[in-house]
Amino acid sequence: MSLAGHSIPVVRARESFLSSGDLPVDGVSGLVSASWRRSVEAGVSDLSNVLDRGYVGDLDLQSRFVQCALPVIDRLELELSDLPVSIALTDRNSRVLLRRDNQRLLGGRFDTVFFAPGFNYSEGEVGTNGVGTALASGKAVFITGHEHFAENITVFACAGAPIRDPLTGLVQGVLDLSCLATDASPFMHSLAQQAARNIEIELRASGSxxxxxxxxxxxxxxxxxxxxxxxxxxxxxxxxxxxxxxxxxxxxxxxxxxxxxxxxxxxxxxxxxxxxxxxxxxxxxxxxxxxxxxxxxxxxxxxxxxxxSARRAPVKSVGMPEIPGDSAAWRRVTGEVVDAAHTAAPVVLTGESGSGKLALLTAAHRRAFPTRPLVVIDCRTDPVAQVLKGLEATRLPTLVLAHLDEFPGDYDDLDRILDERGEHGWLAATMAHTNTECAHAVSADATGNPTPSSPHTPTPSSRNAPTPSAGNASPPSSRRACGRDPHAQLDSVLRHFDISVSVPPLRHRIDDLPQLVSHLLGVLAPRRTVACTPATLRVLLGHDWPGNIAELREALRTALTRRPVGDLRAEDLPETCFVSGGRRLTPIEAAERSAIVRALMQTGGNRRDAAVLVGIARSSLYRKIQAYGIRVGQKLTG
CATH class of the missing domain: 3.30.450.20 (PAS domain)
Structure with a gap:
């Protein structure tokens, strides 16, 4: 064991440096003394509480760097399973990405000094330590006991080694071994260096x-x-x-x-x-x-x-109250659909589920054909052939084939029925963005010659998207229903359409959200005067809305139920409004996430108080907030 960090010369050197800036001769190594000076120059102060500097989120645990490090860390953890040592990996900015603890009590000690995923351990924030000093010096270091700059961590020892990407030569992070200073061993230094080299080997092998x-x-x-x-x-x-x-x-x-x-x-x-x-x-x-x-x-x-917009034709504002929105993207799309309705040009609307495709077609129909009937067929469940044949006596209805790409039957039959309809009204359809070949199919005329695509801004989900492979481009039901290529069958139906319009998801027109909220509140509570508080609107604007307008409607419905009188507050929103992305959670994880969101709401976003309410360590709360993608900030009341 090496207790050099607790030796009397080191203790005296540290006390002398912190009090007067002087360093006794041979008190500490040149690497440590240089780090102490950098810590002072960086303005590190308040040594008794220097570590509590907040939490840094946005950890990318799926990166190539982390994925290459995991096998090495797994092996090292197994080799050190009987020793009281924790293994940590940080990124190039000194943020802790992950930590493996061989002993639960040791992990608890590190939690108390915020050496945990999401926290910053740079020299400029914490002072001399195994992570920040390794990155600042560019070499492997072994810092123990009072060689640390901050008083909080003088009870620990840590060996850190920088990891470089062999393809770029740039430092990607640090592999760190930490333990109590009383359990420290100089072998930790060489073990950290070897583990760092092994991660670099993995990085080289993964670089195709x-x-x-x-x-x-x-x-x-x-x-x-x-x-x-x-x-x-x-x-x-x-x-x-x-x-x-x-x-x-x-x-x-x-x-x-x-x-x-x-x-x-x-x-x-x-x-x-x-x-x-x-x-x-x-x-x-x-x-x-x-x-x-x-x-x-x-x-x-x-x-x-x-x-x-300076190079495009001016965008018309169609001003349809049932589909509010003033963003350029939404006005452009609504203008295209209304123009298609007025000219009775068959149109296909593509877009994510819940983005408002059917509502847009319905509004355009009411504007262009107020006296004609509107017939919407759900291609997933309705007997399409039977409904279409029953429309023969109906006077020029507008026909919408919803979810055309999920039709479970034979597209050739649908193509034949559309051919036999003869004179008919406006024809429209909706499809998911996964079938991007529809954009190619409807951009060709009847002779197969290409025609200009729609004038909206190209995106990966429209004309510039590569044609998907057969493995993911059409619904399973279509592949089961026919013996030949389902894409060719779908194309046979899409030849009945002249135009395709890509409807943007809500996250791409987030400026329209205040108008949508006002409109939906009027629809959901027509006899009630209700609005959202500024804090509530900030939460709604910060969400990424994977379910688009449909998800927004359900969120407001929940909030109206929770607060039957008065304006809607942030705490009235469902817990999902405070999270973004992420994997599917187990029931226990979902309950834990909801408990954390409720605690944060009750404390006005104060994470320290929320951790007390939930009954977990503050550092554990930070990790769970990151893992669950929870977005709850300060000052949520009002």
Whole structure:
């Protein structure tokens, strides 16, 4: 055992440095003394409570770095199973990504000093420690006892070794071994170094030729570009420093969707896009190839480009109260659908479930054909052939084939029935975005010659999307229903349509949400004067709405039930409004998530008080908030 960190010379050196700035000769190593000076220059103070600096979220545990480190950490954990040592992995910013504890009590000790996933252990925040000092010095370190700068952690010892990506040479993070100072051993230093080298071997093995080609092109472009640069190669998405600084999270997610749609195309056009935040950008994609294969795509993002609307025809505002929204994307879509209705041009609406496709068609029908009947057929469950044949005596109805891509029967039969209808009214259909070949099918005329696509901004879910593989492009019911290619059968029906319009999800027109909320409250509670408080609206604006308008309607319905009188408050919303994304939870996890959300609501977002209410450590609460994607901030009342 080595107790050098608790030796009298080290203790005296630390006391002398903190009181006067002087260091006795041979008191501590040059590495430690240099770290102490950096800690002072960084402004680290309040040594008795220096660690409580808050929580940093957005941990990417699915990254290539973490996935390569996990096998090494698993083996190391098994080898050290009988020793009182914790294993931690951090990213390049000193944030703890994960921690493995061989002893529960030891893990509890680390929780009390916030050495836990999501917390920052950089030198500039905490002072000298195994993680921050390893990153600051660029070399493996062994810090024990009073060699630490902060008083809180002088009872510990930690050995940290930086991990470099062999493909780039850049430091990706630190492998750290920590224990109580009384249990420290100098072998921890060499063990941490060896584990770091093993992770680097895994990183080298995982870097395929294609990924390396994309990485090299990404780095080359990033060095010369003036604006943000992102790349996508396989499932590896990278963004440079400018992208991280200049793009909002929802904007980066949107750019990634565009990259996904372009990654299979050899020749890509320059795109002028309007991002979810309302900002305009010009995206210049560069395809990366390895031999005859497409390895990925690198995108230059120009945020100084003129707004796309300056180069497009003016967008008309159709002003339909039953489908409110003033965003450019929504006005453009509604204008296209209303124009199709007025000219009786058969149209297909594609979009995510709950995005308002059927409501848009219904509103357009009422505006263009107020005296005609509207017939909506659910292709999933209704007897389509029987309903269509029964319409022969009906005078020119508007016919909507909802969920056309989920028709369980034979598309040839549906094609034949549509052929036999003769003179009919306006024909429309709705489909999911997963069948992106519909955008290609309806962009060709009857002779097979291509026609101009719809004028809305291209996205991965519209004309620039690569054609999906047969394995995921059509519903299982369609594949079961026929012996030949279901895509060809669907195309036979889509030839009856002239136009396709992509309906944006709610998260891509979030500026319309206040109008939607007001409209839905009027529909759900027509005899009640009710609104949302500013805090409630902030929660609604912060949610990503995977269920789109349908999910928003149900959230407001729940809130109205919980508060039958008065304006709706944030605590009235269902717990799902405070989370984003994530996996499907078990019943126990869902109950735990709801309990945490309720505790945060009761304490006005105060995480310290919420941890007391739930009965867990504050650091554990932070981890669970991150794991469940909970979004509850301060000052939620009012």
């Amino acid at each position: 030729v294609h990924q390396q080609a994309v990485l090299e092109h990404f780095l080359r472009v990033s060095r010369t570009a003036r604006g943000p640069v992102v790349s996508l190669g396989g499932d590896v998405f990278m963004s440079d420093t400018r992208a991280n600084q200049q793009l909002l999270p929802q904007e980066k997610a949107y750019i990634r969707e565009i990259a996904s749609g372009l990654s299979g195309l050899r020749d890509s056009m320059v795109l002028d896009v309007e991002m979810p935040s309302g900002r305009s950008a010009r995206v210049r994609p560069e395809t990366v190839t390895v031999g005859a294969d497409i390895a990925g795509v690198v995108l230059r993002v120009d945020l100084t480009a003129p707004e796309p």
